Amino acid sequence: MELEDIARRIGALLVERGETVAVSESSAGGLISAALLSVPGASAYYLGGAVVYTPKARQALLGISTKDMVASGIRSASEPWAALMARTIRDSHGATWGLSETGATGPTGNRYGDPAGHACLGVEGPVSRTITLHTGSSEREPNMRAFAAAALGLFEDVLEGR
Numbered sequence: 001m002e003l004e005d006i007a008r009r010i011g012a013l014l015v016e017r018g019e020t021v022a023v024s025e026s027s028a029g030g031l032i033s034a035a036l037l038s039v040p041g042a043s044a045y046y047l048g049g050a051v052v053y054t055p056k057a058r059q060a061l062l063g064i065s066t067k068d069m070v071a072s073g074i075r076s077a078s079e080p081w082a083a084l085m086a087r088t089i090r091d092s093h094g095a096t097w098g099l100s101e102t103g104a105t106g107p108t109g110n111r112y113g114d115p116a117g118h119a120c121l122g123v124e125g126p127v128s129r130t131i132t133l134h135t136g137s138s139e140r141e142p143n144m145r146a147f148a149a150a151a152l153g154l155f156e157d158v159l160e161g162r
Contacts, residue, residue: 003035003145006152010036013159014045014096019125021155022093023049024062024085026076027103027119031148047093052085052102062088077102077114079130082122090124097125101151106138116140119147123158 014021023033023046033049036042050061059065062085074080082100090098103119104110110118117135122128133150135143 003031003148003152004038006149006156007035008039010152010156010159011039011042011045013156015041017159019096020045020047020093021097021099022047022089022095023099024052024089025049025101025148025151026052026085027105028101028144028148028151029053031144032099032101032151035148035152047095048089050089062092064088075112077104077110077112077118077120079120079122079132082120082130083124083128086122086124086128095125097123097155099123099151099155101147103133103143103147105143105147106140108138117143117146119143119150121147121151121154123155125158127158129154129158 025032030051036046052058052061055066082102085100086098100122104114104116106116109115116138119133122130135146
């Protein structure tokens, strides 16, 4: 399934409901936002996004320092971090929904011991949900696309009440 197909369905749901979304992604590298923005009329529901790929970006774009991360006991590429990313981007943009992705695209795993193909995805809004995805692949570009598709799929499921 193409990212744009899912994004079109999400866009239609958000417009119909008068709701908005902001995105915080990491390993997907902007593909989630790009898919949502590929839909004509995206300005009706897409408020903004951030690619939070480094600790410096985390501090600058989300206002969460390494000290904050250590104090909270949350680590990157985890479901609690995905939830915090989604909640923070939602709140900073005044959106109805926050959507997030954090993971390890490959070809190797991350410093936390997660293998390539590991991603955590989060939705925060009237309903909150996080999931972990394992693609079983170490191929970077396919993992990026899989992470983006899974994040959009999760968001669509939440919007549809599934």
